[in-house]
Amino acid sequence: MAEPKQERAVKTREAILFAAAEVFDECGYSGASISKIMQRADVTQGGMYFHFKSKRGLALAVLEHQQEFVHFPDGGAGLQRLVDLTFFIAHELQTNVLFRASVRLAVEQGDFGVQDDTAYQEWVEQLYTHLCEARELGQLLPEVDERECANVLVGAYSGTQVFSNIASGRVDLADRLVSMWRYVLPGIATPSALAGVAMPKGTRRLAA
Amino acid sequence: MAEPKQERAVKTREAILFAAAEVFDECGYSGASISKIMQRADVTQGGMYFHFKSKRGLALAVLEHQQEFVHFPDGGAGLQRLVDLTFFIAHELQTNVLFRASVRLAVEQGDFGVQDDTAYQEWVEQLYTHLCEARELGQLLPEVDERECANVLVGAYSGTQVFSNIASGRVDLADRLVSMWRYVLPGIATPSALAGVAMPKGTRRLAA
Numbered sequence: 001m002a003e004p005k006q007e008r009a010v011k012t013r014e015a016i017l018f019a020a021a022e023v024f025d026e027c028g029y030s031g032a033s034i035s036k037i038m039q040r041a042d043v044t045q046g047g048m049y050f051h052f053k054s055k056r057g058l059a060l061a062v063l064e065h066q067q068e069f070v071h072f073p074d075g076g077a078g079l080q081r082l083v084d085l086t087f088f089i090a091h092e093l094q095t096n097v098l099f100r101a102s103v104r105l106a107v108e109q110g111d112f113g114v115q116d117d118t119a120y121q122e123w124v125e126q127l128y129t130h131l132c133e134a135r136e137l138g139q140l141l142p143e144v145d146e147r148e149c150a151n152v153l154v155g156a157y158s159g160t161q162v163f164s165n166i167a168s169g170r171v172d173l174a175d176r177l178v179s180m181w182r183y184v185l186p187g188i189a190t191p192s193a194l195a196g197v198a199m200p201k202g203t204r205r206l207a208a
Numbered sequence: 209m210a211e212p213k214q215e216r217a218v219k220t221r222e223a224i225l226f227a228a229a230e231v232f233d234e235c236g237y238s239g240a241s242i243s244k245i246m247q248r249a250d251v252t253q254g255g256m257y258f259h260f261k262s263k264r265g266l267a268l269a270v271l272e273h274q275q276e277f278v279h280f281p282d283g284g285a286g287l288q289r290l291v292d293l294t295f296f297i298a299h300e301l302q303t304n305v306l307f308r309a310s311v312r313l314a315v316e317q318g319d320f321g322v323q324d325d326t327a328y329q330e331w332v333e334q335l336y337t338h339l340c341e342a343r344e345l346g347q348l349l350p351e352v353d354e355r356e357c358a359n360v361l362v363g364a365y366s367g368t369q370v371f372s373n374i375a376s377g378r379v380d381l382a383d384r385l386v387s388m389w390r391y392v393l394p395g396i397a398t399p400s401a402l403a404g405v406a407m408p409k410g411t412r413r414l415a416a
Contacts, residue, residue, distance in 0.1 A: 028319035030238025108316045111236035117375040159367020167325040187394035
């Protein structure tokens, strides 16, 4: 009897997290309520409080598991993989509500009194790994510091997606990324590596 | 009798806006309340409702006047002026509560159901002007599109300040800007212009 109960608990927790993500995504932190989330997840008050005690706890759970919500498929290496990752994330922001809500809460976390850069630092680590691979492949300019550069890229990317969200509901995010790379890659890549990096099919620069 | 009344109304409005900025800066939109702002501004309910009818109206007033809250002193030209502006804004974010609250509300605006990119577009316009001056001065690479580049820089800057705020309460913002320019300027400036651009005294790259 223990296993089915545990299994049910895991499923309930997942249903609550997904419902919380949907509500945070639609209403923001201040517009969300635990009762709205209970209703959406179709769980009882007992079921909710077994897993989460507060709206803040729910927001932290959605915020903290950002990296688990996306699964970047294999393929590419070095700078190409770095560039591909940014477009993959752009697509996830448009289609994956758990990830989108997590990113929103990471940006708006000041609104619920949190100051936690874990989500940002995890992206720094991931970009750092790709930059180290690019270094191994001889793709980086000598003056590039892989960790510093990863920090710059995470900052630049975060703001690009916030601006795109406010300007167009992220419809123009891929175009903004093409434009971002146009000005950033020359400071990172050797001329031959730069010539070899391709933007995804169907993308184009931000319309002037 | 008409003029003193008007003068008093202007002063009351300013006091309310300043108090609202302080409260939004400290508590975020959802943590702020009109009664908290009234108390901080030391105005009566009548005085408040003469100027602002709702918390949302107050937030929009703080958000919409972002450019009026900062006064960038004259000096420098072209790329140097562009770079100087980014460090000036960093300093204002640390010391100017009206501006800081306005930027916070611009980033977290989703939380109160607004989607207004005016504040972003005004920065695009200002950066565009400096880039056009840089073009006149022969400082830009031929492939730079001034408007596209201004959009990229506003996005990159926004995210850099959000990341810095969460990572260090903006203590490391100037360092993050030095690092940002290190990777972005080579894609914008001619080699000779690049060599001539100076970072402010006392700033250094983000520590690796």
